[in-house]
Amino acid sequence: MRQVCPWCDTEIVWDEEIGAEDMCPHCFNMINEYRTLGVTLDESGDSEEKDGLSEQSVGTALPRNWDQFDKQVKQYMEGQEEEAECEHCHEPMIAIGDMEVDRSRFLPRMPEFGGPPLLQPPFAVTWFVCPYCHATRNKLAAEAQSKVNAILDNYKLR
Numbered sequence: 494m495r496q497v498c499p500w501c502d503t504e505i506v507w508d509e510e511i512g513a514e515d516m517c518p519h520c521f522n523m524i525n526e527y528r529t530l531g532v533t534l535d536e537s538g539d540s541e542e543k544d545g546l547s548e549q550s551v552g553t554a555l556p557r558n559w560d561q562f563d564k565q566v567k568q569y570m571e572g573q574e575e576e577a578e579c580e581h582c583h584e585p586m587i588a589i590g591d592m593e594v595d596r597s598r599f600l601p602r603m604p605e606f607g608g609p610p611l612l613q614p615p616f617a618v619t620w621f622v623c624p625y626c627h628a629t630r631n632k633l634a635a636e637a638q639s640k641v642n643a644i645l646d647n648y649k650l651r
Contacts, residue, residue, distance in 0.1 A: 496513060498517040498519065500517060501517060522581065522582075569587045573587070575621075582625050586622060587622055587623075611645070612633075612641055618634060619632050
């Protein structure tokens with residue numbers, strides 16, 4: 494049985510005994526009608542839409558104008574200090590803000606060898622969102638990264 498993954502466009506040849514699976518073995522995305530768009534074209538080439546929104550399985554509206562959408566994404570990314578790539582669809586992610594982490598929300602792990610913890614609260618975590626698949630990701634903010642690097646660079650092992 495042959496199938497093409499809608500995410501990575503890789504042709505998948507499934508084992509006849511096992512059959513098709515729900516996940517692409519190459520990009521590990523769902524392939525069984527997950528996040529697929531169903532558009533019906535009439536003979537004139539116009540698409541039929543219900544309530545002004547394209548029909549799709551995820552239940553959210555797709556942008557009507559992808560060029561405009563991409564321009565908006567680029568505008569939101571201007572001046573972004575950190576860059577991130579979505580691990581799901583490999584598109585650039587937009588930094589949406591920083592979250593402060595204090596002592597009530599973070600207990601540092603003490604290393605077994607007796608050294609200092611790599612990070613002490615308070616510190617900040619930068620959050621990113623993928624504008625295409627809406628996955629989120631977080632990363633230590635620049636100042637917290639510097640603190641971790643300083644400890645790793647300066648601590649003397651016994």
